[in-house]
Amino acid sequence: MENPGYARRLTLMDAALIVVGGIIGGGIFLNPGIAAQRTDSGLVLLALWVGGGLLTLVGCLCYAELGARRPEAGGSYVYLREAFGRLAGFLFGWTMLLVIYSGSSAAVATIFGSYATSVFGLSPTLVKPLAVGALVFVTGLNLFGIRFGAQVQNVFAILKLTAIAVLVVTGLAFAGAGTTQALAPSATHVTGGLAGALLPVLFAFSGFSYLNNLAGEVRDPQRTLPRALVLGMLVVIAAYVLTNYAYLAVLGHDGLAASQAPAADVMSRVFGDTGAKIIAIGIAISTLGFCNITLVAGARVLQVMGEDGLFFASVAKLHPRYRTPNIALMALSLWAIVLVLAANYGQLLDFATFGDWAAYAVTIATLFWYRRHTAGRPAFVTPAYPLLPLVFLLTVVAVVVAYAWDKPLSAGVVCLVVFAGLPVYAVWRRLLGKAAPVQ
Template sequence: MENPGYARRLTLMDAALIVVGGIIGGGIFLNPGIVAQRTSSGWVLLGLWVGGGLLTLIGCLCYAELGARRPQAGGSYVYLREAFGRLAGFLFGWTMLLVIYSGSSAAVATIFGTYATSVFGLSPALVKPLAVGALIFVTGLNLFGIRFGAQVQNVFSILKLLAIAALVVTGLAFAGVGNTEALAPGVVPTSGSLASALLPVLFAFSGFSYLNNLAGEVRDPQRTLPRALVLGMLVVIAAYVLTNYAYMAVLGHDGLAASQAPAADVMSRVFGTAGARVIAIGIAVSTLGFCNITLVAGARVLQVMGEDGLFFASVARLHPRYRTPNIALMALAAWAIVLVLGANYGQLLDFAAFGDWAAYAVTIATLFWYRRHGGERPAFATPAYPLLPLVFMATVVAVVVAYALDKPLSAGVVCLVVLAGLPVYAVWRRLFSKLAR
């Protein structure tokens, strides 16, 4: 029985909110404190968030052209397969399944469990069960069609923007609480280089590529994908910069550097326990939205791999009515649950973040192949080519190398996962490819 194919039901608004939801998870509520520890003033901190946002916007522009050239499900897997061969595509999908998307979902689901136990005063022993429950919940939401899943994702994205708006309004309205000045020089010494301070910034911007995985379900994709990527990214940049200013307006640079949970500290300082509880609910909703889009996007990669004979044939099947890759979705969610139960948040975040940004640099390298072999000029072309793609790749490579030097064990594990894919691919091609067809 042939697959019915994906249904193009995602509008511009749906697509833009997918970009927002794929980026804003838990990072903006946690990482600013780490950035403050590694910078000497509020001006430097804000500059890093603006710079990280602009770098990610360059990545969005590159992905916009890739999406316009190949407006089909699979995203990075498709680009790597066409430009560098089936092995490159397989290694991306393999790492995506074992580390990147599954690890990201597991890490952020763990944040959900942490905040849920905090809000309702539950035992910390329930963090992992709640994280597993969150993954099961968002998986179930997407078994009944992309339209329904997108509507739920829209709600998640709007709620997380409202949570950020609450933080920003609080910061601007109560600037100077505790005699702080938002952009006053801090006394916290700079630790490490700007690259080390940029790491948590870039990790908070991860996820901008998820929309390309869903390109097969976007209406008028050659026009909608570029617009949605740029619009969504601009919203995220504004939200992140304003949120960091709000943190410093209430806590000051030094206070932000000392904070383990800046969002809760801001709301608590202004509104007391009730404020901290409200923002904790907002963060929990934000994490659900991130898990939702990560699993949905990753399932499309597995489904296309199944069609190509590089994964089990069962994951290639689309539901005849809802036209969703339900088996692929459940497989990815199942592995994410295994990671939740077997690893802690820090390990999951390190693995996923390193693999994610390394994959971005390699994927954008395919743009050079498409420019030479891709045929007609697409509806959208990356501006200032080849300068912008080169700037993006060089910066990301520098950051990834700095990260590997800072955390060699985490980087080494991801590299071993990639290398392990080589014999798996060889065995699959020789012994099991017939089973996948």
């Protein structure tokens, strides 16, 4: 029985909130303190968040053109397969399954477990069971069609934006004298250069590409997808910059640099333990939304790989009624659960972030191939081509190199996973005879 095909049921609002949900996870509640340690004033810190947001917006514009050219499920996998051959597509999907999407989901689910135990005063031994429960929960939500899953995702996204709004209003309304010092130079010793300060900022903006994986389910994708990427990204930039200003207004630059949990510190300083619990609930909801969209987006990649004969045929099947890749979704979720049980949060985050940004670099490179080898003008083209794509590509390469220099073990593990995919691909071709020769 042939697959019924994906149903195009995602509206502009659905798509924009997917962009928001794919980016805002736990980073904005944790990373500003790290960035503050590596800058010498609040003004420089805010400039970094604005700059990081604008750079990521350029990435969104590039992905918007790619999505307009190929408005189908699979995202980066499809672009890499067409531009650089089936081996390149397979290596992306292989790494996505083993490290990038699964690792991101596992890491953020662990954050959910940590905050849930904190809010309800539970034993720390329940962190991993709660993380597993969160993954099972969001997987179950998406077994019954993209429309229902999108509605749940919309609720998650709106709730996390509400949590950020509460944090921002609290910071700006109750900062007091700290507001005048928010942008002042800091006495804190700067622990890294510009590249080091930019790393935690850019990592907080990760996840903007997930919508492209769902392009096969977006209505009027050539028009909707670019609009959703830009709109969602602008919302995130505004939320991130305002949140950082609220941190600075309450804690000051030195206080932010010393904080391990700036959101909790801001709310606790203003409202005491009750405030800390309120923001902890908001962060937990934010992590659930991130896990939800990461698993949903990754499942579409596995499903397309299965159709191409580059993964098990069973994952290519769509549910005949709900038209969702349920087997692929459960497979990705199962591996994420394995990672939760086998690794700690720091390891998961390091593996996923290095792989994620390396994938952005190679995916943006496909845009140059499409411009040279395909005819016709898509509904959306990246402005200021080739300057903007080159700026994004070179910056991301620099970030990946800086990250590998800072964490060589994590980068090495991800590279080993990629290289391990080479013999797996060769065996797959030999045994199944479905993959075309390497291009």
